Amino acid sequence: xxxxxxxxxxxxxxxxxxxxxxxxxxxxxxxxxxxxxxxxxxxxxxxxxxxxxxxxxxxxxxxxxxxxxxxxxxxxxxxxxxxxxxxxxxxxxxxxxxxxxxxxxxxxxxxxxxxxxxxxxxxxxxxxxxxxxxxxxxxxxxxxxxxxxxxxxxxxxxxxxxxxxxxxxxxxxxxxxxxxxxxxxxxxxxxxxxxxxxxxxxxxxxxxxxxxxxxxxxxxxxxxxxxxxxxxxxxxxxxxxxxxxxxxxxx
Amino acid sequence: xxxxxxxxxxxxxxxxxxxxxxxxxxxxxxxxxxxxxxxxxxxxxxxxxxxxxxxxxxxxxxxxxxxxxxxxxxxxxxxxxxxxxxxxxxxxxxxxxxxxxxxxxxxxxxxxxxxxxxxxxxxxxxxxxxxxxxxxxxxxxxxxxxxxxxxxxxxxx
Numbered sequence: 001x002x003x004x005x006x007x008x009x010x011x012x013x014x015x016x017x018x019x020x021x022x023x024x025x026x027x028x029x030x031x032x033x034x035x036x037x038x039x040x041x042x043x044x045x046x047x048x049x050x051x052x053x054x055x056x057x058x059x060x061x062x063x064x065x066x067x068x069x070x071x072x073x074x075x076x077x078x079x080x081x082x083x084x085x086x087x088x089x090x091x092x093x094x095x096x097x098x099x100x101x102x103x104x105x106x107x108x109x110x111x112x113x114x115x116x117x118x119x120x121x122x123x124x125x126x127x128x129x130x131x132x133x134x135x136x137x138x139x140x141x142x143x144x145x146x147x148x149x150x151x152x153x154x155x156x157x158x159x160x161x162x163x164x165x166x167x168x169x170x171x172x173x174x175x176x177x178x179x180x181x182x183x184x185x186x187x188x189x190x191x192x193x194x195x196x197x198x199x200x201x202x203x204x205x206x207x208x209x210x211x212x213x214x215x216x217x218x219x220x221x222x223x224x225x226x227x228x229x230x231x232x233x234x235x236x237x238x239x240x241x242x243x244x245x246x247x248x249x250x251x
Numbered sequence: 252x253x254x255x256x257x258x259x260x261x262x263x264x265x266x267x268x269x270x271x272x273x274x275x276x277x278x279x280x281x282x283x284x285x286x287x288x289x290x291x292x293x294x295x296x297x298x299x300x301x302x303x304x305x306x307x308x309x310x311x312x313x314x315x316x317x318x319x320x321x322x323x324x325x326x327x328x329x330x331x332x333x334x335x336x337x338x339x340x341x342x343x344x345x346x347x348x349x350x351x352x353x354x355x356x357x358x359x360x361x362x363x364x365x366x367x368x369x370x371x372x373x374x375x376x377x378x379x380x381x382x383x384x385x386x387x388x389x390x391x392x393x394x395x396x397x398x399x400x401x402x403x404x405x406x407x408x
Contacts, residue, residue: 019345021307022307027336029336029337033338033339034362035361035362035365036330036350036362036364036365036367037338037339037340037350037365037367038332038335038336038337038338038350038367039336039337039338039339041310041335041336057280057304057306057307058279058280058281058304058305058306059281059304059310059335061279061281062279062281062283062302062304062310062312063312065275065281065283065300065302066300066302066312066314066327066330067316067325067327069275069283071275092279092280093279093280093281094279094280094306
């Protein structure tokens with residue numbers, strides 16, 4: 001064990017230190033830090049003759065859990081993919097990489113890099129993904145629905161700048177106003193806007209594409225459903241069927 | 252734009268628990284408890300968490316997270332950590348330390364809780380919890396109800 005520990009200190013130009021955490025468990029104090037200033041958690045334990053294991057004893061997932069839990073199949077799949085692609089393995093949350101004395105420096109760099117990737121799973125939180133919904137909707141409309149002459153940010157009632165539709169399509173004489181609904185407040189705005197357009201006797205169709213229809217509270221779902229002319233419950237549904245429904249508007 | 256005075260005010264304002272501590276079943280070797288809090292004037296909402304490694308008792312973290320009403324995302328105001336390992340300030344020693352949110356870091360878009368100070372206010376998870384509930388100004392009745400002192404003695408203050 002002494003030989004590999006000395007190797008590590010030397011390979012890091014004596015900027016690293018090693019302390020025994022428990023019998024046969026050594027913590028590596030490396031000049032590699034998280035964004036909040038905490039040092040990355042890494043340990044080395046003997047495995048068998050001339051073989052060792054670099055691991056984190058579950059501390060990366062514990063740190064991730066401050067703001068993000070791996071509690072769905074999708075999240076678990078992403079986590080497992082990161083492990084697989086980085087040749088790591090996991091034992092009850094303890095993320096591991098086997099090493100030898102010769103490869104210990106490069107393996108330390110490799111595992112710390114991978115642990116940082118796992119830590120960055122917190123960027124997959126809902127509010128980050130929600131902001132991608134609008135971008136993805138915009139990209140689809142601009143790439144796939146040009147034949148229906150899309151315009152963005154339209155004011156169906158010119159002196160009501162508080163009632164803006166995200167998009168207008170013109171398949172025939174009357175416009176189709178589309179609202180991209182990613183949260184409750186947008187759902188309510190879309191509902192109010194469609195009601196006001198109806199009150200102003202505009203000849204239009206009011207469509208909604210939801211980021212996640214099931215996520216809306218029941219009352220907001222009811223109001224929106226009762227007010228608008230057509231709803232797509234998800235972006236995937238919109239991508240599959242928008243053209244079909246816009247074609248039907250031509251007739 | 253955030254200020255350090257505002258962040259301190261969020262930590263210091265009296266709070267009560269609105270969502271009682273629940274243990275989340277971990278998929279790894281650690282325990283996690285989460286709870287919800289609100290300021291007494293009902294102006295500000297917070298989440299709290301307590302995590303502890305099942306392998307190393309000294310690897311724990313107790314956090315207070317601010318949930319702003321009018322913007323997306325959350326801000327970790329403080330984290331009381333155990334002696335888990337080095338920090339930028341002390342790269343070769345494990346010290347009990349507290350991460351605090353820093354206004355300048357938030358306003359620059361960096362991870363908020365980058366200001367680290369060492370502490371001798373606690374030395375175990377239990378004593379850290381007692382320090383935390385006083386530090387965040389949790390109402391006494393909630394302290395007693397949800398985080399009673401481990402000795403069983405009554406909390407007089």
